[in-house]
Amino acid sequence: MTVALETRNLVKRFGAFMATNDVSLSVRQGARHALIGPNGAGKTTLINLLTGALTPSSGQVLLGGEDITNLPAHVRVGRGLSRTFQINQLFGDFTPLESMMLAIGEREGHGWRAWKPLSRDREVADEAAQLLERFRLVDTMGVPTALLPYGKQRLLEIALAIATRPRVLLLDEPAAGVPEEERHEVLSIVRELPPDVTVVLIEHDMDLVFSFADRISVLAAGSLFAEGTVEEISKDRHVKAIYLGEDA
Numbered sequence: 353m354t355v356a357l358e359t360r361n362l363v364k365r366f367g368a369f370m371a372t373n374d375v376s377l378s379v380r381q382g383a384r385h386a387l388i389g390p391n392g393a394g395k396t397t398l399i400n401l402l403t404g405a406l407t408p409s410s411g412q413v414l415l416g417g418e419d420i421t422n423l424p425a426h427v428r429v430g431r432g433l434s435r436t437f438q439i440n441q442l443f444g445d446f447t448p449l450e451s452m453m454l455a456i457g458e459r460e461g462h463g464w465r466a467w468k469p470l471s472r473d474r475e476v477a478d479e480a481a482q483l484l485e486r487f488r489l490v491d492t493m494g495v496p497t498a499l500l501p502y503g504k505q506r507l508l509e510i511a512l513a514i515a516t517r518p519r520v521l522l523l524d525e526p527a528a529g530v531p532e533e534e535r536h537e538v539l540s541i542v543r544e545l546p547p548d549v550t551v552v553l554i555e556h557d558m559d560l561v562f563s564f565a566d567r568i569s570v571l572a573a574g575s576l577f578a579e580g581t582v583e584e585i586s587k588d589r590h591v592k593a594i595y596l597g598e599d600a
């Protein structure tokens with residue numbers, strides 16, 4: 353089994369409070385791995401430690417076996433670790449096509465100024481078209497992003513993260529705020545991404561988690577509380593007690 357992303361004895365203290373308590377997590381290559389746990393369990397803190405938004409008090413983060421614990425966030429992106437955010441960070445005036453061309457151009461190191469000539473670049477345009485199609489954004493690729501239905505905006509965020517060609521994609525509640533009928537579409541598209549992209553998902557909606565994940569880790573009070581397949585976790589009495597019981 354190849355491990356894509358790993359933490360070793362990861363600890364994050366805020367003052368005397370331990371938000372992350374000795375977490376050793378292993379995410380295998382190609383996994384659809386969900387991170388669940390009750391409010392305040394430390395899911396967002398853990399994701400922030402993985403991306404480099406927070407520095408751990410102790411412990412290590414490894415990407416593809418390499419220690420990235422002390423690398424800044426943007427360098428981690430360059431190494432293949434991408435994330436999307438809960439908050440909407442899209443440029444509202446840009447169309448999905450424009451945003452996609454820009455994201456691909458940035459990845460290729462063209463930057464802002466090369467944007468116009470880039471629009472004539474066949475390879476970039478082809479890749480943008482493919483990604484927009486995969487994320488079911490072709491019909492709306494010329495519409496300013498601010499005018500898109502929310503589910504489409506979330507899909508665009510994920511598509512833009514994929515344009516950076518990540519090895520590991522971290523998704524923090526990608527379906528939050530998306531109407532019920534569009535939620536499953538968002539995650540089924542992510543699920544069907546090629547296996548060279550490993551996905552780690554934080555999600556509160558257990559229906560979505562169970563239909564998406566092939567592996568689930570449960571956090572509680574900062575610690576890794578349980579880990580297993582969907583079947584194992586959905587049947588686990590202790591998990592039900594601390595987590596599923598909340599919704600019941």
Ligand SMILES: Nc1ncnc2c1ncn2[C@@H]1O[C@H](COP(=O)(O)OP(=O)(O)OP(=O)(O)O)[C@@H](O)[C@H]1O
Nearest residue numbers: 366369370371389390391392393394395396397398
């Ligand atoms: N910067 C901070 N300073 C102090 N305490 C913090 C800080 N960030 C998070 N915490 C605390 O750490 C704990 C874990 O928070 P975190 O946001 O990681 O949980 P979570 O599992 O993502 O919760 P939720 O599901 O509600 O988003 C909480 O008790 C929170 O109050």
